[in-house]
Amino acid sequence: MKIAVIGCGYLGAVHAAAMASLGYETIGVDVDEAKIERLRRGEPPFFEPGLPELLRAGVDAGTLRFTTDVAEAAGSDVVFVAVGTPQRAGSDAADLTYVDAAVESLLPHLAAGTLVAGKSTVPVGTAQRLADLIAPTGATLAWNPEFLREGFAVEDTLAPDRLVYGVADGDDAAVAALDAVYARILERGTDRLVVNYATAELVKVSANAFLATKISFINAMAELSESVGADVTQLADAIGLDARIGRRFLNAGLGFGGGCLPKDIRAFQARADELGHGETLGFLREVDRINLRRRDRMVALIERELERVGGDRVAMLGLAFKPNSDDVRDSPALDVSRRLQEGGRVVRAYDPEARETALRVVPGLEIVTSVADAVCGADVLALGTEWQEFRDLDPAALAGITDARVVVDGRNALDAAAWSAAGFRVIGLGRPEVAAA
Structure with missing residues (x-):
């Protein structure tokens, strides 16, 4: 079989x-x-665990070329169409320029028996x-949506939790072709589901809308928790024990970003607006607003702490929108860093992988090469991305290289007790402040 x-890009x-x-x-x-x-x-143009090895193996074996x-x-x-569908400039709608161009470029090279399988989110x-x-x-055409998580894309491609085929009514040949591709x-x-085109197109965006709603729900609870003195993490633990709800995607913090959830x-x-069903999905506008308000809150907390200590230097730990990725598209951590810098604050940032991608978006941002470089001279520490490297930090060791004594944990990922014992005040989003011991 030739594919x-x-x-x-990332998907393709x-x-x-x-x-x-x-x-x-x-x-x-x-x-x-x-x-x-x-x-x-054999060099991927972006960071993704496991991909370099997979690429090199295919290129070296001669089974993969570009x-x-x-x-x-x-x-x-089978020809898979895996081009991007970014947000259209000046609009919330998806830009189908690349999808249309890809299909039109294929037309002279298609023949009877070829299956074109769309993977882009449309x-x-x-x-x-x-x-x-x-x-x-x-x-013929099938729609075969992807469900990749950045940082786990190789695993999600080779061991997905489901396969969805959107085909024309009665197109058994398309089903057979995709079954052959995914035989192993x-x-x-x-699990494999065979559905019509419209259902297949709705699967990915519906899943992302549900996940975004769940994240924004717990962030709305964080807003309320801050007002009444509750702990949103304990709240999430409690409601997450309900099997109907579950604990995953109930982590309050800076909110979601990346190239999928916000634009999708x-x-x-x-x-939905175009189809005359704008009110049906009207709640997604509030989901988006809640998500963006978390960034406002993070900026406000950092500004408050800078004023409290009479300083203006911030160490931002993390710039990627999530750990195990160098993707900074709509990254909350990078957005907060940019806003602070534009407000006259001095931001020194560090991210294990996202330096180059972040500098393309915010060229003037000072990005250093280690946690130590970032925190040296800082007045306030801030966690923007929950990389394991940051979770594993020894706060007692950090206390010896920085005069800062407050950390704003934008991901509620740090061990507050350990940081408190090392002399830091810990401020989470939706959690009571933990005083320095």
Whole structure:
């Protein structure tokens, strides 16, 4: 079986490497020549645990190659479309420019028997439009949404919790083709659902909308907890024991960011507006507002503490939107750092992986190469991303290299008792302040 993957960004590069690891002759196609050159050398253009090894294995074995020429995808049995669908400039809607361009570029190279499988997250109704565009070539379309978590993308591709096939009514050939692609995964008993196009398009955005709602719910409880003196972490533990609710995604803090949840809930709301069902998903606007208010709260807490100690220097630990990633798209930690800097504060930041990506977004931000460099001379410490490196810090050792004696924990991830014992005041989001011992 020959497989092509159009788009070699985060989704496409991982998918191509995974397909090659399953033994398929795989080609990745992208218009970015610099990106393709890196991938040809087996070097991922972004940080993702496990991906470098997977890429190098495929490239070295000759089962994986990359090109900028879409014509080289001709003759593939299955062509996956894995390009980005960012938020459209000046709008909440998804920008389908890259999806449309990818499919149009494929048209001259498609033939009867080829299956085009969309993996990009698109507004409902897109698949049917693209299927009609592809039909004259004799090729067919399926929609096969992805459910990758950054930091776990390789695992989620090779050992997913479910596979969803969106196909035209009665298109057994498309189902058979995808079953062949995922044969080794299905052999392990992975759940597989065959649905129509619209359902497949709704699966990813519905899942992201639900997760975003759950996160914003607990952050709303954090706002209330701060007012009444409750501890939102203990609250989450208590309600999370209810099997109907569960504890996952009930961690209050700075909120969500990244390239999926924020833009997906906005695009979902925008599409509902277009379909005349804006009120149906109107709650997502409040979900978004709650999420963004957590950043406001973090900035306000840091500013308050700077005024309290009469200083202006902040050590920001973490810039990526989540640990095990260098992605700073809509990153709460980077946004807080930028706002503080624009407000005249001196920010020194450190992130294990996101230095280069952060500097592309905020070129003037001072980003150092270690925790020690970040905290030296700081008046206030702030945790923006819950990397394990930061969770494992020895606060007693830090106390010896910084005069700061307060830490604003934007992820409620630090051991407050240990930091208190080392002489730090610990301020969490939605938690009572812990005084220095």
